Amino acid sequence: MSISIILVAPQMGENIGAVARAMKNFDIYDLRIVDPRDGWPNEKAVSMSVGAADLIANARIFGSVIDAISDLSYVYAATATPRDMNKEYVFSRDLIEDIPKTGKVGIMFGRENCGLNNQEISYANKIITIDTNLSFSSLNIAHSVAVICYELFPARMQSRSYVQPTLAENDELEYFYEHLFNSLEERKFFRVPEKREKMSLKIRNIFARIDNLSKTELQTLRGIITVLSGKK
DSSP states (O other): OEEEEEEESOOOOOHHHHHHHHHTTOOEEEEEEOTTTTTTHHHHHHHHOOOOOOOOHHOOOEESHHHTTTTTSSSEEOOOOSSSSSSEEEEEEGGGSSSSSEEEEEEOOOOOTBBBBBHHHSSSSSSEEOOTTTTTOOOHHHHHHHHHHHHHHHHHHHHHHHHOOBOOOOOHHHHHHHHHHHHHHHHOOOOOGGGGGHHHHHHHHHTTTTTBBBHHHHHHHHHHHHTTTTTT
């Protein structure tokens, strides 16, 4: 199992640097940043990272969440705010039992002031929530990353001898969604154009709840769509 930490639109370089330190404490090195507010590179991130400056130097910058998770096979969205979405929740204390033992796994964290939005969360397989005082659940982003990385550390040790089928990556899932939505469009499924976006989001959430979807299973689903659409 490989772990990627994804920061979506982080606002302060100091927080990015503190995240890098927390990651290196627990042997996680792949830092991905989506649209950082203050641009990149960021000197404040470097200064705050101290001994984890190598993570800052090697951090990958993306313009969208879809691009940042395209090569990942499983994604969790971290949020403390309840969402009106039919998506499974996992507590941080249970992460070690839930996380896939192989493949590329990503954990997404949102903005310091408002977290992830529903569209961004829809790209995740599950939502992860850190156990906190219910009356005061707000955590600094670096503290949140530290808690999750701490929980992941033993899981990564366990995964080294575990074998399972190759999981589908998110870029392959995006091709699947494009194939599916185009076929549905051709068949007049989206009868009310104004509801297309909302219906598409619901469909994404249905498939995102399927755990450990393999590459061959995804190919089977695409074959089914092709047959049902009457194409060869």
